[in-house]
Amino acid sequence: MGVTARKLLVVASACAAVVLSAAPVSGASTEAAAFACRVDYTAKDWGSGFGVSVTIANLGTTAANGWTLTYSYSGNQTLQQGWNGVWSQSGKQVTVRNETWNGTIAAGGSVQPGANFSYSGSNGTPAEFAVNGAACTGVPPTEPPAGGPAPALKVSGNQLTAEGKAYRLLGVNRAGGEFACVQGKGMWDSAPVDQASVDAMKTWRIRAVRIPLNEDCWLGLSGSPSGPAYQQAVKDYVNLLVANGINPILDLHWTHGQYTGNVSACADVNATCQKPMPSMQHTPTFWAQVATAFKGNDAVVFDLFNEPYPDAADNWANAAAEWRCLRDGGQCTGIGYEVAGMQDLLDAVRATGATNVVMTAGLTWTNDLSQWLTYRPVDPLNNVVASWHSYNFNACKTSACWDGQIGAVAAQVPVHAGEIGQDSCAHDYLDQVMAWLDAHRLGYTAWTWNPWGCSGGNVLIQDYAGTPTSTYGEGFKAHLLSVTPFVAGRS
8 A cells, every 4th residue: 555645644454464474583582472463553654754653462361471573564664763662674574572661461451662764655554464473363362162072174165164164273293092002002102081181282272183093003903902992092082082172183193014115214014103105905994994983073084194205215206106106006116015095095085974074195294295286186075185294304394385385285275284393392493384374374283292301392291281391382382372273254
């Protein structure tokens, strides 16, 4: 919006704003967590310059401690002086950090930094604002009715929906079901999956839990518990989560099939590590049984295979063949067993009559979605979500990659970030990827809700009572408390 008259008053609300960039906010503290907020921008123009007043309102139910506002101009506006905040400018981007005396914004409260700028030519009003790296949506966090079950889910266009409204799966991974049964550790790593442990999740406002599973244990091929005992434990946990308003995502993590090729995790034919692809020998049977067990309960999501890497097995020699292997299976270069493709597994699910939402992955341990749209499996129900994983050590870890690759997929189908995290106990990368996902109205489940100690990174809790780790868990918890699964203004 250009300014053509002197002393023109312009008010711009960031109610529909998106994050300017997923890059780190220059100079911002990684300790400052995102919070539900609204930004109102007012400018008084006198021709060669103008004064601005920017109101940052805290719409959440708890105080926000520390704030950094970022926005950009489209012209040559140049900062002259600022007040009620520490103002700086780099190119077209303006950054405002709190002073020591106004760093806390009470629930329902606001702060109002201001500044003077000079300019020539046009003076457009910024349309996009971010605070602490996340978009200010202008909408306070809302929750489904207290005590209600998890909502049934359905894909509509490029949105996941619940109760007729656009919905995001926001939560965590709860590891254990993929390894404990084959490592002599019982079920769920011998850790609690009871009402008290779910209550702890609810204090974080967790609305989705991704549950990694083991093919051999479900089918009774190896491990203990296995077969019916393992299946019943999974069913019990799923039912408990659904009853508490939490959507379970059943993820097939470890599978059968001997693989000793490039970047092999183990030589064992049994499901004791991550294999590059599922096998035709057992995996369609696994998904047929899982789908039969949970069909009719559309609150449950099926994540067909955790982190495929047939491209690594092929030493990244033929991208088209690797994507075809992912979708169609068969005999794939570098893999000694017959592979089940995503189409095979989706067909196995739908043959049971199950209508559940299904997630299908990309290549390179689910970080590469560059050709997902070209090679996506065909679903007669059009009820498929693209699965994406994002860690700071992945190849696609910048906002430019996210915009060009993940955003292109999200424009056509829903995308869910089934795993996000970083290999340290900080949360700076986590904040960046969540800011981008929030801006694009996409869901995410962080790794991991297990008290394994945070020295290796990616561990959210110190105990199953939900005590967050410092600072990775603290940052993620604060962010979850600031966002809502329902997407305002979309249906």
